[in-house]
Ligand SMILES: O=P(O)(O)OC[C@H]1O[C@H](O)[C@H](O)[C@@H](O)[C@@H]1O
């Protein structure tokens with residue numbers, strides 16, 4: 001493999017050269033992850049908005065490589081729950097990941113299989129280190145797109161199943177105009 005460079009706009013996270021194509025996720029792709037599936041269905045019926053999109057350079061997906069890219073979580077809510085990513089553990093559970101916030105602001109919701117929970121707010125210019133073993137989900141509680149660069153080991157893989165079946169232990173919802181962390185009533 002040869003070295004290469006790639007552009008990411010420092011505000012929007014968009015790769016203008018088209019060297020990497022974004023993947024979009026809409027409400028219909030994660031209806032059951034929201035606390036209020038009826039609110040999700042309403043959003044689907046009225047145009048099924050894009051919640052977030054990400055552009056990943058996967059490279060070889062082999063041990064020793066790095067995958068990297070940008071992710072954009074759009075502002076909005078489903079019921080009183082903010083737009084967020086599906087979230088995942090890494091298949092190789094002890095694989096870490098670094099995020100760097102380019103613009104907007106938001107949270108990273110993290111939890112371990114043992115039940116530790118950590119919520120970190122990130123602002124432009126801040127890097128976040130997600131150690132191995134921590135599932136991670138990005139949440140936009142702001143009014144602008146929440147944009148981050150990320151880097152993780154190329155062979156780490158994505159385990160979505162655990163989160164899809166169990167859910168996250170905690171949710172972030174809006175109460176009196178402010179984000180608050182609450183227990184997930186549907187957590188199994
Ligand atoms: O994979 P999701 O939980 O849907 O999140 C979307 C993307 O967001 C991140 O920034 C990760 O680094 C990517 O690996 C991930 O695929």
Ligand SMILES: [Fe+2]
Pocket residue numbers: 088089090097136152
């Ligand atoms: Fe990840």
